[in-house]
Every structure is written in C-alpha cells, then in structure tokens.
Amino acid sequence: MTFPTTARDSEIPVSFEQVTKSYGAVPALSALDLRIAPGELVALLGPNGAGKTTAVRMLLGLATVSAGRVLVFGKDPREPVNRVRTGAMLQVGKVPETLKVREHIDLFSAYYPAPLPLSRVVAMAGLEGLAERPFGELSGGQKQRVLFALALCGDPDLLVLDEPTVGLDVGARRALWEQIRLFIGRGKSVLLTTHHLEEADALAERIVVIDHGIIVAQGSPTEIKARCSGRKIRCSTRLSRETLLTLPGVTSVSAATAVSTSGSGSRSSVEILSGSAESTIAALLSRDPETRDLEVTGAGLEEAFLALTDPSENRTREVA
Amino acid sequence: MSASVASVVRDLPRIYWLETKYELLKTLRLPAYVVPTIAFPLVFYVFFGIGFGNGKMAGAVNLATYLIASYGTFGVMGASLFGLGAGVAVERGQGWMQVKRTTPMPLGAYFTAKIALAVLFSGIIAVLLFSLGFLFAGVRLAPAAWPLLLLVLLLGAIPFCALGLIVGYLAGPNSAPAVVNLIHLPLAFASGLWIPLEALPRFFQGLAPFLPPYHLAQLALSVVSRGAMGGSVLQHVAALAGFTALFLLVAFAAFRKDEGKTYG
Numbered sequence: 001m002t003f004p005t006t007a008r009d010s011e012i013p014v015s016f017e018q019v020t021k022s023y024g025a026v027p028a029l030s031a032l033d034l035r036i037a038p039g040e041l042v043a044l045l046g047p048n049g050a051g052k053t054t055a056v057r058m059l060l061g062l063a064t065v066s067a068g069r070v071l072v073f074g075k076d077p078r079e080p081v082n083r084v085r086t087g088a089m090l091q092v093g094k095v096p097e098t099l100k101v102r103e104h105i106d107l108f109s110a111y112y113p114a115p116l117p118l119s120r121v122v123a124m125a126g127l128e129g130l131a132e133r134p135f136g137e138l139s140g141g142q143k144q145r146v147l148f149a150l151a152l153c154g155d156p157d158l159l160v161l162d163e164p165t166v167g168l169d170v171g172a173r174r175a176l177w178e179q180i181r182l183f184i185g186r187g188k189s190v191l192l193t194t195h196h197l198e199e200a201d202a203l204a205e206r207i208v209v210i211d212h213g214i215i216v217a218q219g220s221p222t223e224i225k226a227r228c229s230g231r232k233i234r235c236s237t238r239l240s241r242e243t244l245l246t247l248p249g250v251t252s253v254s255a256a257t258a259v260s261t262s263g264s265g266s267r268s269s270v271e272i273l274s275g276s277a278e279s280t281i282a283a284l285l286s287r288d289p290e291t292r293d294l295e296v297t298g299a300g301l302e303e304a305f306l307a308l309t310d311p312s313e314n315r316t317r318e319v320a
Numbered sequence: 321m322s323a324s325v326a327s328v329v330r331d332l333p334r335i336y337w338l339e340t341k342y343e344l345l346k347t348l349r350l351p352a353y354v355v356p357t358i359a360f361p362l363v364f365y366v367f368f369g370i371g372f373g374n375g376k377m378a379g380a381v382n383l384a385t386y387l388i389a390s391y392g393t394f395g396v397m398g399a400s401l402f403g404l405g406a407g408v409a410v411e412r413g414q415g416w417m418q419v420k421r422t423t424p425m426p427l428g429a430y431f432t433a434k435i436a437l438a439v440l441f442s443g444i445i446a447v448l449l450f451s452l453g454f455l456f457a458g459v460r461l462a463p464a465a466w467p468l469l470l471l472v473l474l475l476g477a478i479p480f481c482a483l484g485l486i487v488g489y490l491a492g493p494n495s496a497p498a499v500v501n502l503i504h505l506p507l508a509f510a511s512g513l514w515i516p517l518e519a520l521p522r523f524f525q526g527l528a529p530f531l532p533p534y535h536l537a538q539l540a541l542s543v544v545s546r547g548a549m550g551g552s553v554l555q556h557v558a559a560l561a562g563f564t565a566l567f568l569l570v571a572f573a574a575f576r577k578d579e580g581k582t583y584g
Contacts, residue, residue, distance in 0.1 A: 061583075063583060064584055083424040088422040090418060092415035093414035093416075094410070096346050096411075098345070098349035098350055106338065110335050112423075147419075154423070154424075
C-alpha cells in the first residue's frame, strides 16, 4: 500500500508508510502502515518488545527507518517545525533531580515559540502545589506527571506518549486520561503506547495491536474487545493440547498447575481461552465425556489480549 | 490547527541564558560535584602551599606562588573534565538527552551551558586559590598579574572541555566519573601540578611536553614569574590550540558515532 503525496499530507499528523526497522538481522518493525488524523488518538497496544518504542522513536526522529518512510505533518520528523509541533513523553532513566518542577517547565517552555502559561501547564498535568518541589523528591506518579507537563508545555499539535501511566495509581491514571481527552478535544492528535487493553479502551478511537513488529489486529476498541472477549475454561481432560486447540472457539490452551493422577490414563489440568465457551464445552464433552473439574470464568482482559497477540503460544510471556 | 505555528521564531539568547542558568542551579545543588571539584585544589594548596610555602623554586618564585599556578591548572582541568565528561555521559546514557532532543532545543545551547559552567567553576577555584595564597601564604604579585592569571586559567578550561566531551560521548553513564579520574589524576601528576617537575624523575620531564596540563601550567607560571617557565609563551599557546583542535576532532567523531548508534 502506498500513499500518494498530496497537498493535504501536511495536515496529516502521523503517517507510517511501509516502515521497516531492523537491528542487525532482527526486525523490530515490519512494513508498518499507520495513519493518525487530526483530533484522533491511536493506541499502539502490544507486549514488551513488540516494537512500540521503536515506532515512537522513529516518529520523534530519534531513530532512522530501514525502509519505508515516516512523516509528521507531511515532513521529516526531524524538521524544526515538527520539533515545535510535537510533544513527547518518553520512558527515561533519570531526570535531573535537583531542579524544581517549575524550573524544568520554565526551561522547556523557553524552547517553544508559543508556550502555554506555567499555571496552565501545572493545572493540566495535575501538579498543583508541587511546582517548588525538586524533581528528585517526587513520587513515581508525580514524576510521570512532570514528564507529561514537559511534553505539553510547548502547546504541541501532536502528543507522543510512550507508556505514560507506568507507575501511576488508579486515581492518577484516570486524571491523566482526562487530560489526554481534553487535549484530543482541542482537535489535536495523540499516539499512545500501552500494554494495557483497558487504557487503550479508555482513550483510543482506534487500537492497533502489534506483536513482534507486525500489526496483528486493528480496529475500534469495541472491535478489538470483541476479538479479545472470551471465557476461561478450566478442566481436567485426557485430550491433548493439540486436540484442544482444534475445538471450536478456542484461542489458546495452557497447562494449569496440578496434574491429576486419579482415574485411568493421563489426565491433565488445562486452561482454555475461548471466544465461544458453549460450543467449546459441547465439543470438549463429546470428545472426552470424562472431563472433570469443569469451571468457566470470564477471562481477564490481559489474558484475552495475550491470546490475541500470540494465539499459538502458551502463556509463557509476562505482561510486565 | 493553524498554519501560523509553522514558524520557529524563538528568543535564542533567552534559551542559551536559561539553559546556562538551570545548568548552574542544577549543579550547585549537587554537592557530589561541587565539593570535590572546588575543595580538592584548595585543600592541596592549604597542605602544600601554605604548609611548605617558603621553599624556593626555579627562578625567583617560591613554592606558594608556584602552586597557585599549578593547582589553578589542576582545578580548571577537574571542573572541565567532570562538567563535560561525566555531565554529558550521564545525561546521554540515562535518556535525558533524548528527551531534550525531542524538543526544539538548539544543541548549541546544551553544550554552551556546560562549557559556561566549567569556566565559571574554574574562575571560582582560581579566585579562592588567589585569596588563600594572598591571605595565608604571603603570595604577592604585580597588581596586573592577578587578573591576567585569572584570564589564562579561564581560557585554559577550553582544551579540557574538549577532552571532557570525548569522555562524555565515549564513556557510559556509570563509568564516566571513573574514566575522568583516570585521566585527571595521572595527567595532573605527570604534568608537575602536584609536585614540581624539577622534583620528579627525569622521565616525567621528557613526558610532560606531550600533556596539555603542562602547557597551561607553564603559561600560568609565566604570569607569576617569567623565569619560572620553560619554553616560550607562543609554544605553549600553540600546543594548547593544537590539543584543543585534536580533542574537538575526536569528540566530533565520537559524537557522530553515538548519533549513529543512539539515533540510527
């Protein structure tokens, strides 16, 4: 798929065109196509190592593409005008700790031609009462809010948020979501990466699920949730994992903790994720009438999401 | 979204000023940098300059006066190597530099702030040394010699800022302070900054002209006493200019290599 260059490209905040990034032989991203419209928030959802941060770095001109191209407002991300129009919140190892919150914001604001007033930035990032505190004395959540303030202070048209709510408690997370919504409400655009489906669901018009550098699903939160929604079936059965995977509705199978030795033949305890629990159970019971300890629960969003990003694998990867 | 935001007109002098101001505030609140950088040359001077200050040196200059020039050089070297070397390596290695690079910050402002700070600390060290020497070790120079010595030491920060930049771009955030010390202390010793070269084995007298601190120390000595210097002023200035050019060249190569790796 190629996008012809038109005059209107300058109003398209983000456009990845067949973008590939390889580090040596390992592709971090493969032929990624992604567009973000003005006023749109797109969530890039995927487990650690899926290629989210690579995409963010290319969008900010911090990494080059191996093939394809990345355009921000129709231009190279490194263009000075794009540095002005883009605000970024990155995962950073260490921020100078002896500077006060107000001082950090004051300095970053000076970089931009039309920064927001300090009081507004402080309010938007929920930093009231913290302006005179040194960065090093803040809690993890407060530090994240300062980084959000620094991303916002230049009044950008595009905000790039790389896992912005890591380390935030529920209240702080919701407050940040509210600010992100207000930002989109002003006709501005956001690319947000997260590994929480809940967060993508709360904010995004469109969710792009990537894994191993490839888009595995994309659509509205409702569509993605429908693909993820499912039930968890626990049981003790003689059927092999391979057989279970062929049953209707099954998206993943993994071994549960204990292996039962009772009864004849080998029986193993398994956890099955299914998009259609009723038909799965019907087939399960007809293939192995002696299936025991049957238990059906709603699958957590995280589990369902893992099944979506890699249905062929057991739950071996951690959602960190 | 208006098209007017397309302009990138900003107040550049104000950016340079604020970058420097906050670099200063950030550093002054960091005792781990301030105390050793300023205290080491002063403490050395109190022990050796005031303690053994009356020993006669080459030419007419006594030890207390000689050590103002040599510990001044030592202090300048430390402030510059630590400020640029450790300062850049830490911010580069821990991701803060990348955050700044996503903003429209001019890269020149970043380096200007760090160099300005190294020069400022060099000046503080020099003035404190002068005061110690004048008040407690009886050092007396011609009135014009004090400001001239200060100027020599301030300008002398430049080659060491360039050397620091190499460390800043080649060393990791955790190893940089150790690397700086491994450069700083042996260079200082071998250039005769702690113990005058005349008192060191001959080997060091042959080695010293290949080390940048030697040339700055000789220039500083030429201010306090003409007879104390080996070689001509022009030779030492040329040597320092040559070292600066060489260091900048290597620093630029290291910068390009890092840009390729970090932003490739």
